[in-house]
Amino acid sequence: MPRRPSLRSAIAGVVLSGSEVCVLLPAELAGQFRELVGRCREPESLLREFFLAVVESSFKSLTMIEEELDSIESLLARGHVVRQASIVRVVSNSRTLRRCLSELRYVINASLNRLGRHRISKVVEGLRDDVERLYTVLEHVRDRVALILPLIASYDAERLNRxxxxxxxxxxxxxxxxxxxxxxxxxxxxxxxxxxxxxxxxxxxxxxxxxxxxxxxxxxxxxx
The missing domain is CATH 1.20.58.340 (Magnesium transport protein CorA, transmembrane region)
Incomplete structure (x- = not known):
């Protein structure tokens, strides 16, 4: 099974002040968002594109976690040996993504309270629904991991018995x-x-x- 990278989290901030939007990014993410900022002519567009980029990145991370989990389940179904490090990496990535989604949900809710009936609030509400769906799928991933862990232990015990x-x-x-x-x-x-x-x-x-x-x-x- 090919080794997949571990997820890394970064802290970003959004400041809403009147009609202005300020996005605070760490140095390692500034280059990725420079093009995004260049094509946004309005503060609302910047806020929308920022949230869209973060949600899209979360979807990609969740897809990576699910693919690795599918690979582990496929190996177990064929009776192959699965290293503990693989499932530990899935657990670690799931925990990292869950922490990021918690922060993202808080920021989106705070932005909705600040925006009120602004025209962009509908878009942000849709993103909040996407985050909730991510949360739901991530809970399913955690359930799958909880089922796989004793299965791996059972396979190890059976192999040792043989x-x-x-x-x-x-x-x-x-x-x-x-x-x-x-x-x-x-x-x-x-x-x-x-x-x-x-x-x-x-x-x-x-x-x-x-x-x-x-x-x-x-x-x-x-x-x-």
Whole structure:
């Protein structure tokens, strides 16, 4: 799954004074809004375009979060391993976007109170509805994350159980073989079959038969 960047938030401000509108932007965003300011001839247009740009950026951020969440769900559906860092990044981005939407909703409501029945108030009200829709979709994203987290933990536990089961099967198969090898490794002068020229081949055949029997038993039980 391709790594997607984490969201970064920036603080911007809007000052309404009489018929004037002042937009305060950090240095890293000034270049992006310079073209926007250049094509706005009226204060109302600047305010409208500013809110539209912020809402559009929020929609893009939410789309990025949903796409990453879809990728995680697709990997889980195919039984692939999903790193915890991926879901943590989704949670972090969702929290950042939620914080930005809270601030944006506050600014829009404050602007509506200041504008009153101004002609631009209808546009700002529409943007407020867009922000509320963003909030609703973001809540759905949080619900999806809440469902995915225990699912990832369950897959990790299941994968660990499969590994432990395989190691246990290998240990059980080698246990009787180790016992036979230990018995014939004792330093006794007299031992049955010690001088038999076929004793080695018989012992190896018995060990192979035990291994085959255990493997067949585990296969029938569908333990691996």
């Amino acid at each position: 590994i432990v089961t395989k190691l246990t099967i290998v240990s059980v198969i080698f246990l009787p073989l180790t016992l036979i090898a230990s018995i014939y490794g004792m330093n006794f002068r007299f031992m049955p079959g010690l001088n038999d020229p076929y004793a080695f081949y018989i012992t190896m055949a018995v060990m192979a038969a035990i291994s085959a029997a255990l493997l067949t038993y585990f296969k029938v039980k569908k333990w691996f």
